[in-house]
Amino acid sequence: MKNKQVTFQDWGLIDYKDAWDKQEALFAGTVKLKTELRNRHLAVPAGETEEENVLTPNYLIFCEHPHVYTLGKSGKPEHLLLDEAGLKEKNATYYPINRGGDITYHGPGQLVAYPILDLDNFFTDIHLYLRTLEEAVINTLAEYGITAGRYPGYTGVWIDADNERARKICAMGVRCSRWVTMHGLSFNVNSELDYFNNIVPCGIDDKDVTSIKRELGREVDLNEVKQILKHHISVQFGMEIIG
Known part of the structure; x- marks a missing residue:
């Protein structure tokens, strides 16, 4: 049985490290339960069935996080263009972390969205x-009249991905x-894009970075974007969101 x-x-x-620790706790709890x-299941004798159904x-x-730069496992430390003094001046922190990707x-x-999902409940x-995550973001942007898509060879969501004006x-x-x-x-959404000038974002040094605010020329309601994105994530994964 799958839990949708x-x-x-x-x-x-929330501080990045605090959120990382909370993520790790939820992640570890799910992995532990899955292993148990x-x-x-392996201990049940052949021909017998388990009595309880735990999912x-x-x-x-x-x-959201205060200003922070994070470096993925495949990233290069030199893609952070600030030293410790520069980080302090920008009131920013820096963490090498255990996700994929670069800086x-x-x-x-x-x-920021952190899905902690057992993909056995959806698709492996x-x-x-x-x-699927990209599609949820693309559909969210469409509700603001912004046409977005994918850039061949790169993960994430882009605007004008088919020409020299491509921006992430x-x-x-x-x-x-x-x-x-x-x-x-x-x-x-309403990000301070100047902070991207202090890194080689995602290891890509010849493409721009943008936001909904920049594309529309105005700030948007972040809580409204949250509700729209949450809806499109639920639709794309066929999940029932509680809370």
Whole structure:
């Protein structure tokens, strides 16, 4: 049996390390339960069935972070263009972390989504998982009259991806173990884009970064974007979001 229910939590503005620790706890709890259920299933004698039906949980976390740069496992430290003094001047922190991808920026006005899902409840295909998240963002942008898509060879969501004006509006980097996911996406809504000038974002040095605010020429309601994105994630994954 698959659990299509997903518990939604909005952590608001939260320190990156605090959010990482909370993610790790939820992730580890799901992996632990999944391992226990597998071992219990293997211990059932042939021809007998298990009496209880325990399902692994799923979570969808939304939040914002104070200014922070994070470097994925495949990233290059030199893609951070600030030293310790520069980070302090920008009131920013820096963390090498255990997701895929290169370096990125998080800050106020950016919507960060952390799906902690057991993909056995949905589909066991990490590439499809990323494409499904991208589609949810693309559909969210469409509701603001912004046409977005994918840039061949790169993960994330782009605008004008088919020409020299290509610019990235949503970055992605995930970790997956035993088909349980963590980390996720960062969606530039009202982000301070100047902070991207201090890195080689996602290791790409010849493409621009944008936001909904920049594309529309005005700020948008972040809570409204949260509701729209949450809806499109639920539709794309066929999930029932609780909370």
